[in-house]
Structure formats: C-alpha cells, structure tokens
Amino acid sequence: MNETFLRPEHGEADWYDARLPRPIRPHRGHPLRTLATVTLVVLLAAILGISSAYVIIEREEPLNAVTIGPWHAYPKAGTADADPYSVAIYTRGAVVPLASGEGLALVARKDSAGHLLDPTCVYRIAGQTPSARLWTLTAVDGHGKLVETLPGRVNLASDSLLRAPDGSFEIMAARRPHSGNWLPLAANAKASDGLRLVLRLYDAPVTTGAALDGVSMPAIERQGCP
Amino acid sequence: MTLSPRFSLTVGLLATLCLAAIIHILVVLSIPRNVQHSAYDNVATHGPDRQFNLLPDVQPGKEALPDLDPAMKHAACRFQLADGPVLFDASIPVPFWSIGLFNAAGEAVYSLNNRTAGAERLSMLVLTTEQLSILRENPPENLEDLIVIETETPISGFALLRAYVPHPMRSGTVDQALMAARCGGI
Numbered sequence: 415m416n417e418t419f420l421r422p423e424h425g426e427a428d429w430y431d432a433r434l435p436r437p438i439r440p441h442r443g444h445p446l447r448t449l450a451t452v453t454l455v456v457l458l459a460a461i462l463g464i465s466s467a468y469v470i471i472e473r474e475e476p477l478n479a480v481t482i483g484p485w486h487a488y489p490k491a492g493t494a495d496a497d498p499y500s501v502a503i504y505t506r507g508a509v510v511p512l513a514s515g516e517g518l519a520l521v522a523r524k525d526s527a528g529h530l531l532d533p534t535c536v537y538r539i540a541g542q543t544p545s546a547r548l549w550t551l552t553a554v555d556g557h558g559k560l561v562e563t564l565p566g567r568v569n570l571a572s573d574s575l576l577r578a579p580d581g582s583f584e585i586m587a588a589r590r591p592h593s594g595n596w597l598p599l600a601a602n603a604k605a606s607d608g609l610r611l612v613l614r615l616y617d618a619p620v621t622t623g624a625a626l627d628g629v630s631m632p633a634i635e636r637q638g639c640p
Numbered sequence: 641m642t643l644s645p646r647f648s649l650t651v652g653l654l655a656t657l658c659l660a661a662i663i664h665i666l667v668v669l670s671i672p673r674n675v676q677h678s679a680y681d682n683v684a685t686h687g688p689d690r691q692f693n694l695l696p697d698v699q700p701g702k703e704a705l706p707d708l709d710p711a712m713k714h715a716a717c718r719f720q721l722a723d724g725p726v727l728f729d730a731s732i733p734v735p736f737w738s739i740g741l742f743n744a745a746g747e748a749v750y751s752l753n754n755r756t757a758g759a760e761r762l763s764m765l766v767l768t769t770e771q772l773s774i775l776r777e778n779p780p781e782n783l784e785d786l787i788v789i790e791t792e793t794p795i796s797g798f799a800l801l802r803a804y805v806p807h808p809m810r811s812g813t814v815d816q817a818l819m820a821a822r823c824g825g826i
Contacts, residue, residue, distance in 0.1 A: 451652065454652075455652055455655050455656050455659065456659065458656045458660070459655075459656045459657075459658075459659030459660040459662075459663055460659075460660075460663055462656065462657075462660035462663075462664075463659070463660040463661065463662070463663025463664040463666075463667060464663060464664075464667055466660070466664050467663075467664045467667035467668050468667075470668075471668070471671065492746065492747060492748055493747055493748050494747050496747070498668050498669055499668060501671075501672050501745075502668050502669075502671040502672060504746060505671065505672040505675050505678060505679075505745065505746055506671055506672075506675055507706050507707070508675070508677050508678055508679040508681075508682050508705065508706060508746070509679065509705075509706050509707045509746070510679045510705050510706075510707065510708070510740070510742060510746065510800055511707075511746075511748060512740075513738075513740035513741075513742075513748035513750075513751030514748065514751060515738065515740070515750070515751030515752045515753060515756060516738035516739075516740055516751050516752075516753055516802065517738070517753075519707075547735075547736060547755065548735065548736045548804060550709055550711040552709065552710060552711075558706060558707055559700070559701075559703070559706075560698065560699065560700040560701070560703060560710060561700055562700045562701075563700075567710075568700065568710055569709070569710050569711050571711050571804075571806075573735070573806060614709055616736055616738065616753065616804070617736065617738070617753045617755055617756075
C-alpha cells in the first residue's frame, strides 16, 4: 500500500498539505512581510526615479540635439516645442535661450577624438563655420559659467579673426598666449573644472534643425596636455 | 495561492521599475513649476517693469543672467500685456543687434535681428488680438510702419535686447543707445 491510497478524497481535508503543488496551496497572510516588501519597493523606486531625473537634468544636455562633429545644437530648446527635459534644464538654470530669429548656439563638450575637453590642455580649432553674419566663440567651464583668464577676455569674434585666403581659420585655445588667433582658457583651472566651447552664430540661415545637415563646423584637436 | 520565490522577485522588480519611471516623469515635469528663480523673476531684479534696464557687462563671476554672450551688451524689459500694449523702440548704431521676446516660462515667443527688422530702427508693437482691434478703431499714424506682434492671451514676459560691441571703444555709445531704448505704452 502506498501513501496516496490513504489520503482522503476531498481536497479541503488537507488544505495545508505541503505536498500540494505550490500555485494551488492556500495563501497565509504575512502582514508585516507584505508591508516591508511594499515599503522596500516604494523606497527603491523613489531613490531610482529621483536620482535618474537628477542625473539627466544635472548633465545639462537637452535631448533632440543636432550633432555636427563635436558640436551640439538644441534648436528646439527654449521654444514651445521643447521636450520636457530641456524645459526642466532651461527653467532650472533660468537660461534665456538664443531665439531662432537671433541666432544659434552650438556647444562642444568633447574634442573631435571624443575626449572630454580639459581646460589645462591646448586645443586647435580649425576649419569653417556655417555662413553667418557674425559669430563668437566663448570658453566656459563645465557648468557654463565664465572664467577668469590671463588677458581678461574669454571670447573671440568672427570680425576680428585672422583668416587664410580661402576663408578658413585656425584658433589656438590655451591658457598661455599663442600667436595668431588665441582663445584664452581659465588661468588657474583644474582638469576637474571642465571646459565647454560655445560657438554662437548670429543671423545664420541654419537656425532651424533641418538646415544643419551637411554644414561644416570647425574640428577641435587636442595639441597637448601638461 | 503562493508564488514561487523567483516569480515574486520578478514581480517586485517590475513594480519597482514601473514606479521609478512614474516618479522620474513626475520629478522632471514638476521642476518647471518649482524653480525658485525663473529668468522672468531674475529680469525684475535689474530695474522696474515696462522700461529697458541695462544689464551689467557679462564678465566672469558677474553674469546678470546665465548663458549670455560676453561679446554683447544686453538690456531687458519686463512687461505684462494685461496692463496695455507694449511698444519697443530703439536705434542702436552697431553692426548687429537682436531682440527676443520671451513669455514668463522663458519660451521664445518672437525674435528678430537688425537685418530681419528691415530698418535700422527697431519699432515693434506687442499686443493681444483684442487690444489690436480696439487700436484699429483709432489707429496711430505710424501703425503701418510698426512690426505688430499679436498674442492670443495677455501674456506676461520680457524682452531681451542684445547689441554686439565691435570694439571696447564703442562700449559707451552702445550703453547710451541701450539706455535710450524705449519699452512702454504707445
């Protein structure tokens, strides 16, 4: 005689029988365990949700970027068509964007080889820009703030630039003075302060995103680091 | 019914991820409503409403508003269309100037520069559709020469006038032109 023969006919008789398959075994409530699980899930979700939002907003890189080499532009940011992330970034920083009828700002955080820009290095910025009536190139730190430099100026403008006969130009970005077009970088910056290059094209036909396809932007090459 | 430990773990993880996504979206959407200093508020610290206030030169550590171009001089004017139409009038003798109109949320509403303005002088009228129909009944003589910008609702906002300083020697002239710029009633 085996054991199954001894078991009663009705399932209710051995309701808590451990030999029942797991899914149909009755559930015994553990209120404390359930509460702990729900609390853990809510806490984990809150930490995950808030920190991921913080990281994305703090990076200050709106979505929908138009990328040309190392340069990024956000033509839609600061308009009514902006995505919620750029709205959050722009309102949190109280940034007044360059509107489409004024011009377009392009930001570089990395050089053409993909390395993060470092204010202690020397960079060569050379090539062409899209046609614009006027453009300025400004060096700011990793948070977009202006920095003290040796000569006091932090930018270069297109109307006072030395150019090759074909209209191309070569700019040296460095802390120490350079001959030719010199863009001064932060005088006493550490590598961790970060560096961004902002090229603002004023009255340019390329202020809409679609027109940015196929335009040439200057390349940023790292020449050397201390 | 009792779930297997692995199934419970999967359900727990899925619940955490879904809830995290909801919290993430709520946080991102709630930021614009909870900022302490919007650009609209910051502009008010530089002077009274309905007049152009010259912002201090953009220099390291002394930036009036974030992300301004140090090659430019700026003047800002805050306005509320509920108080009546706003007329912008300026004549700035520089190779490049531009004006951007922003609403209280900091979104660009309208913008132009000295080439698209079609004249050396900036004369622009901002008003609601309702105010324009009232104005049409008794139009001022120069209405045809103005750039008229209609908004559907009486918005609050500010205008930022940027003027390029080609050389530091011209800085005084640009300052004067920006201070003489008018922003106010007709």
